[in-house]
Amino acid sequence: MTVRPLQPSDSLDDLTHLLHAAYASLAAQGWNFTAVDQPVEVTRQRLAGAQAFVAEQHGRLTGTVAVRGPKPAGEAYIxxxxxxxxxxxxxxxxxxxxxxxxxxxxxxxxxxxxxxxxWALAQGFTQIALDTAEPATALRRRYERRGYRTVGGVQWRGKTYASVLMVKTLAAPEAVA
Structure with missing residues (x-):
């Protein structure tokens, strides 16, 4: 398994299908995350200005994540x-x-x-934030184990759930003496 930056030659169709497969279990719980059924064009829009990483095994995309800097105040988030x-x-x-x-x-x-x-630390960011469904306790615990803490909430338009906002302070690894 290799984790690497998304390349221009990678298929956004394949990436979108990966998102659909990965989020299907959340959809089955009644949570309409955007990635449940987003079209390829929305995948492209969500990656604009972001650094995406993919996991690949035997030429197949098996995982992904995206990270970007802060949004301008007037720019929509989805x-x-x-x-x-x-x-x-x-x-x-x-x-x-x-x-x-x-x-x-x-x-x-x-x-x-x-x-x-x-990547975020190397770019000089001091914290990293995310949102996830408030009732998705397993997802929230995953992030908490990595040092994320809940700092607020948001109700995205059209979503069947409330979201929590989580943040983690980024710090360079301690030097080993």
């Missing part, structure tokens, strides 16, 4: 105005974390998140 956290200078935004159901339980999500956090 279809809504961004929460203040997402416009705060020094804040990177993590989104579209997905692992194909056939590849879960192998630590792939952790590798993808680590790649996104390392």
């Amino acid at each position: 279809a809504d105005p961004p929460p203040a956290l997402y416009t705060t200078p020094g804040t990177a935004i993590l989104s579209q974390l997905a692992v194909h159901p056939d590849c879960r339980g192998q630590g792939l999500a952790e590798q993808l998140i680590a790649a996104a956090e390392a």
